[in-house]
Amino acid sequence: MPMRCTAEKALPIFALRTACVASLAVVLSACTSVPTDDGIRIGLAAPLTGSIRHLGRDVERGAQLAVEEVNGRSIVVGGKPLRLSLISQDDAGMPQQGITAANALVSQKVNAVIGHLNSGTSIPAARVYDAAGVPQISPSATNPKLTRMGFERVFRMVADDVQLAEELGRYAVNRLGARRIMVVDDRSAYGQGIADVFERTLLSQGAVVLPRQFANKSATSLTLTVDAIAAQGPDLVFYGGMDIDLGKLIRSVAQRGLRPKWIGGDGICSGELPKFASGLADDQVYCAEGGGPPLKPSLQYQEFADRFTKKFGSAPILYASNTYDSVQAVVAAMVAAGSTDSKIWVPYLRSTPKLLGANGVIEFDASGNLRQPYVSFFTYRRDSRVQIE
Structure with missing residues (x-):
């Protein structure tokens, strides 16, 4: 590898085996200064x-x-200075805009x-990137289809819906x-996918699964779902969707005087949910995410979160550490x-073994999935998200 290095100490972001140093953090901070350009987008x-x-x-x-x-x-x-630039595009969480x-x-x-953030945008966009030969790392798309389409340049930084929903069902x-x-x-695509696997897992566990409902931004669907909850009295409601819609x-x-318990996946599992729901009781909502911060934050994650908060004036919400790790992995x-x-x-x-990122060990399998994804469980107390497992 054409690189000249010193022994300068660096932030503990990644570990990577190279002929020159034992950690990528050192690789990324200890190389001889050279002129830079804006070549990598x-x-x-x-x-x-x-x-x-x-x-x-x-x-x-x-x-x-x-x-x-x-x-x-x-x-x-490769004998040239590396400099990155970030180019952002808004997909609005909509499949067609994701393609655009x-x-x-x-x-x-x-x-x-x-x-992309959502499965519904990541999957159609993946076809565009594959045709153009552009590698894609989704920080949070969990639909299993993303890495099952045969594309060689697609990766994800989280457990997929099958893994996450099975854990939620149990x-x-x-x-x-x-x-x-x-x-x-x-x-x-995300909401239906995770709900399907969750339901199958419930049935395998002997639970009684009430008739399936759907609720999104449509006022009609919302009213029908509320009516169904009021009529059937579930002791737990699973929601496959996003935090603002669950709120x-x-x-x-x-408003009907009902307070069932709720459970859902990573789409609802944000620090913003109490604001959207307004008046959550303690331990009323449970959620899980794959690839989020560990229960006991590692030194790597805590240092990332501190730097993030210092720069932006607020703490990471959900998947900021995954995009951070994705750039570093590239x-x-x-x-x-x-x-x-x-x-x-x-x-x-x-193929590179065990990169150490802000969220822990990053190692991809042949399909582009993490080899060792993990799932963290949360509840909400006093309008704050609290990790419990």
């Missing part, structure tokens, strides 16, 4: 407008922090894309003791390969 695709723009801005900030930190060091790849955003990033000749029955459970989804549903149910692969050509560095991303 990192695309970021997320909902920067619309109802979940708070989550889109969160992941954009994670990528922005990673790009700025990489550019603050002097890195040489993907085409825009391809036309801007990005070297890699971090995105938790609902075995830990929460729920027996009469209603499943509600928002009819998105509206919780408020509507509460750079790690380029450094290991000694090349910025994706045909050369993508195989390194798939």
